[in-house]
Amino acid sequence: MRTDGPRELPPPLAVHLDDFADHLALENNRSAHTVRAYSTDVRSLLAHLAATNPDARIADLDLATLRSWLAGQVEAGAARTTIARRTSTARAFTAWLVRTGRLDQDPAVRLASARAHRTLPTVLHDEQAIEVMEAAKSGAQELDPSALRDRVILEVLYATGIRVGELCGMDLGDVDSERRVLRVLGKGDKERVVPYGVPAADALDAWLRHGRPHLGRPSSGEALLLGKRGGRIDQRQVRTVVHDAVSAIPGAPDLAPHGLRHSAATHLLEGGADLRVVQEVLGHSSLATTQLYTHVSVARLRAVHEQAHPRA
Template sequence: MTELPAPLAVHLEEFAEHLELQGGRSANTVRAYTTDIRSLLEHLESMHPGARIADLTLDVLRAWLAAQVTAGAARTTLARRTSTARTFTAWLVRTSRLDHDPAARLVAPRAHRVLPAVLRTDQARELMEAAESGAAEQDPVAIRDRLIVELLYATGIRVGELCGLDIDDVDADRRVLRVLGKGNKERVVPYGVPAAAAIEEWLLRGRPALVRPTSGPALLVGKRGGRIDQRQVRTVVHDAVTAVPGAPDLAPHGLRHSAATHLLEGGADLRVVQEVLGHASLATTQLYTHVSVARLRAAHEQAHPRA
């Protein structure tokens, strides 16, 4: 990674501090924003050696995005980086570091909304049964892995939210989780009887075998006792899904997609699903209605004689 000149580095550091302290962004979001802005400032320096922040113009922004296109960046990536750049330049103007906003006229291609891959309900059932079967061996890691797939599917929470859960976030009596989502917004998410059984088994037989004095209150821990990280969870989900014949290769977010789709197919109200998933906008949740319609259409075309 190229080291930024001090005049540019100070703006990046203070922008990251602003996101953390005033923007209420999660650590992952702050990391993503600062990575994008570092890339922008490195591009600025390459165009204008010895540049200062006042040299950040619309032409520089466009050249930066063009370089992303040349490098093969996806439309979704370009859309995200454009949004990040707008956030950064607006902050520069608010803090009197720039006189005008160079990103005000910056346009990026709209991201294609791709329907996410989801499990069928029978595949989800097979996945949970396979995870439960593995946990029956009483291996603490297998017990934990069962809980991971159960909770992701039962609640539809994000992988970062799962990793951030503490023991006290579990309300076993009411069968709900207290989840800290994007923007440090807290919500309560229910879970069912199978997930409750998985939690109980983990707390009784799994976690005590892995926990260390340094584990703290983390609900889910790794083999060495530290709080489990997202990379480990992705591996667990990938390995679990490969055991289900015909199932798409899903990341943890795929179980979130599956949970939302199955809730809507089961008759849940769209706004209830929005609350469960922690979406700020109902439009985001509506994507899952498109998934359900697409699945219905595919089934109709396959089964109906006059499709």
């Protein structure tokens, strides 16, 4: 996989970047988005190495170079989350260099980690989520194909908490209407089964009966959700649908599709769902990631308490 970008690297360094990108895509099954993000960071690191030594080879990549590269990012005003991500990328890259015999020792072993500040995600209140879904249901009563599809987008994202990429990649065969579950292909090609409720089932049924047949083309294939021209819907279209629907609700925060995922997880936990169950539904590999939503629930409880209690 070529990783052409605005910065030209010396060929002796560029070959390692291209091979690393191939490794991520072909061996680790990373998404195109992830490969781009890793490649951008590694390109920046190698460009820094080349700037400090025009004749540098990959064997010249040492701890001092890694530290000076990250220090430059800090001086340029990069956020702590960005520094943390680039540190992680550097570790993955140097570990791969060692495994493939391109470096004798891993210089990132002694590289300190930058802890990213974890901010609590913005979520809808229960009443706001209901308003969004009811508005979408009302807008679909005339059986307009686009309105029917938009209702499916909102209902399914909120009902299941799946990622926008997972929704866009879904095929007709991934919907089990009898058991009301979806087969979802998540990160790392990991498959999971996610349940959905009656409102989402109604939205899917209306779309499949009255919406998709009008937008479908011979080229549509098995894609579940279609754009106006009959092709598989893309993530940008879904983001527009979510943004427009949520922004129409007075007082609702400005949310992207991931905000509906956050809202779904928070409302599940507030409703008494087990943390492990929510982890499985969301497709998190680590329980620590899911635990963030317990903090969201506590924060919302505190906010309500402060507003309602006379001695808060």
